[in-house]
Amino acid sequence: MSAESSRRRVIKRVVVVGAGLGGLRTVEQLRRRGFGGEIVVIGGELHPPYDRPPLSKGVLHSDAADPWLRSDEDIRALDVTMRLGEPATGLAVDQQLVLTDAGSVPYDVVVVASGAVPRRVPGLDGLVLRTLDHAHALRAALSAGSRVGIVGAGLIGCEVAASARSLGLQVDLVDVLAAPMIRVVGPVAAPLVADLHTGHGVVLHMGRAVRPSEPGRLALDDGTTLPVDVILEAIGVVPDTAWLADSGLSIDDGIECDAEGRAAPDVYAVGDVAKWAGRRHEHWTNVGAQADRVAAAILDQERPGPDVPYWWSDQYDVKFQGLGSPASDDDAEVIAWGPNSRTVVVYSSGGRLTGVVGFSAAAAVIRLRADIAAGTDVNEILARLTA
Ligand SMILES: Cc1cc2nc3c(=O)[nH]c(=O)nc-3n(C[C@H](O)[C@H](O)[C@H](O)COP(=O)(O)OP(=O)(O)OC[C@H]3O[C@@H](n4cnc5c(N)ncnc54)[C@H](O)[C@@H]3O)c2cc1C
Structure with missing residues (x-):
């Protein structure tokens, strides 16, 4: 038995930072694989784990329920200490401590699953969509308005465009790139996405940047000014690593990890915050696959087979x-x-x-x-x- 695996048998406490999809899946996989030690989840938001894909789809409809990932009973069954509304403020790798304003939490192994935060358009002050609270705010704004300007025609901008059309709003979709979702589907398929949206009445402004403008207006760099009641900024995300600035971890558009999510001895990362073997993914299915692989690595069990990256998006039908x-x-x-x-x-x-x-x-x-x-x-x- 290697020194590494004999040391693995004394893991008493795993601390997970982030109570989103990656945090929850890590806990589930550790328990499924038989880990009987203590698990502490430190979550920055007050909400228990919820699902993000519905936030740009069903949740924007006024009668939608909040998309909790698990019932209270399911969470209790995982035998996990949830410290919600208590963001981690730092990681002391040498002392094996997660730092929070309420004190420090010792770990034998820590898994970072702190996700990502929306990138902002300088000077625009629109709404963004990443959290359940953001979705509630956007839903309220869409139900009060009749014209929305969406800046960024990636997956989330396009999904909100489709949702807003189904709610009866006029939609202007703006992007500096040549076609919607071009980064996700490539230049050959992107025109099909454009046709889908124009066919549903979305006005596309591709190859256009926005400029600061007065309230109720969205100004474009060709001089066009669009009247809008709501502006959504959907220009992508940055990994949520600001709290790790003094950790000594290697960070470059995500926490740099090896091919099984290890960033440093006893430090792992999963999900949108993690860059495994030089590549970061921002898709739901990938998060669960990474959590399973990390749980296997932590417990030194046989690793799951290779995964083929997968994503989906629902727009109109x-x-x-x-x-x-x-x-x-x-x-x-x-x-x-x-x-x-x-x-x-x-x-x-x-x-x-x-x-x-x-x-x-x-x-x-x-x-x-x-x-x-x-x-x-x-x-x-x-x-x-x-x-
Ligand atoms: C609106 C929307 C729609 C999407 N739709 C799709 C889709 O259709 N298909 C698809 O494949 N993917 C989709 N995704 C992507 C998918 O949801 C994400 O890839 C997934 O949620 C990432 O999980 P995560 O755990 O890495 O991050 P998150 O789900 O963001 O969870 C991270 C959690 O960590 C918390 N946190 C951050 N910093 C700290 C800290 N310092 N201390 C404690 N907690 C902290 C955050 O508050 C958050 O709750 C969508 C995402 C969004 C936002």
């Missing part, structure tokens, strides 16, 4: 799904079929499948998971899809 991590210059082939314009964009590099994006094509997308992991010949995939 279309479900977008992406699998794999295609590079922006990978080859792309669009295949459309069926009465409901089911579409799959197949990405490849050197003739090997690297990823796929589907528009309401769930069955076709999910079937390609193993092929992406295996790097199957793309011609074989295209033949299969067009058969």
Whole structure:
């Protein structure tokens, strides 16, 4: 038995920072794998763990329930001490302490799952959407207004645009890039996203930046001024690492970790805050997969098999799904079929499948998971899809 694994048997207390998806999944995986020691979760918000994907979709409708991830009873069953509304203010790695304003919390192992915070547009002072409180504020603003200007046409900006249209608002969607969701789906599929939104009455202002303007107006860099009741800033997020500034951890657009989430001895990171093997993901499914791998590493158990990155997005009646991590210059082939314009964009590099994006094509997308992991010949995939 290695020195590392014999030391692992004396882990008495795991402290998790962040009571979001990554924090909860880490606790669940530790318990599922048989960890019987103490678990303390330190959460910056007062809310128990809730789900974020509904915040840009169903939660914006006035009668929606809050999307709690687990009932109180389920949380109790995990036998975890929840310290909510008590943000961690620092990490003393040498003394193995998480610092908070209420005192320091010793750990044998710490897992950082502090997520990300919205990037802001200088001088704009719009609303943002990351937390449940943000969603409540946006919902109230949308129900009181009739025109929304959304700055940023990424996944969240596009989802809010779709939700706002379904609520009957006029929507102006602005982005400096050439097409909505272009960073997520690539340049070949992005025009399809643009068509979807214009088809539902969203006014797109692509290739445009915003400028500071008077209240009730959204000014663009081509001189256009749009009348708006609500402005949403949706230009992406930055990993929530400010509280770790003095920790000595290596941080560069996320906490730098190895391929199983280890940032330093007995320090792990999962979710949107974590950069594993040089890559940071901001998608729901990835968070659970990372939490499972970290729990296995902490307990020195057999590691789960490799994961193929996956994301989804719901806009109008279309479900977008992406699998794999295609590079922006990978080859792309669009295949459309069926009465409901089911579409799959197949990405490849050197003739090997690297990823796929589907528009309401769930069955076709999910079937390609193993092929992406295996790097199957793309011609074989295209033949299969067009058969
Ligand atoms: C509006 C919205 C819609 C989304 N829709 C989709 C979707 O359709 N599909 C998809 O694949 N993904 C989607 N995502 C992304 C997905 O929800 C995130 O990837 C996921 O929530 C990340 O989980 P996390 O635990 O890393 O971070 P979070 O869920 O952000 O949790 C981090 C928690 O840590 C807390 N925290 C921060 N700092 C501290 C501190 N110092 N001390 C204590 N606590 C702290 C925060 O308050 C927060 O509660 C969406 C995200 C948002 C915001």
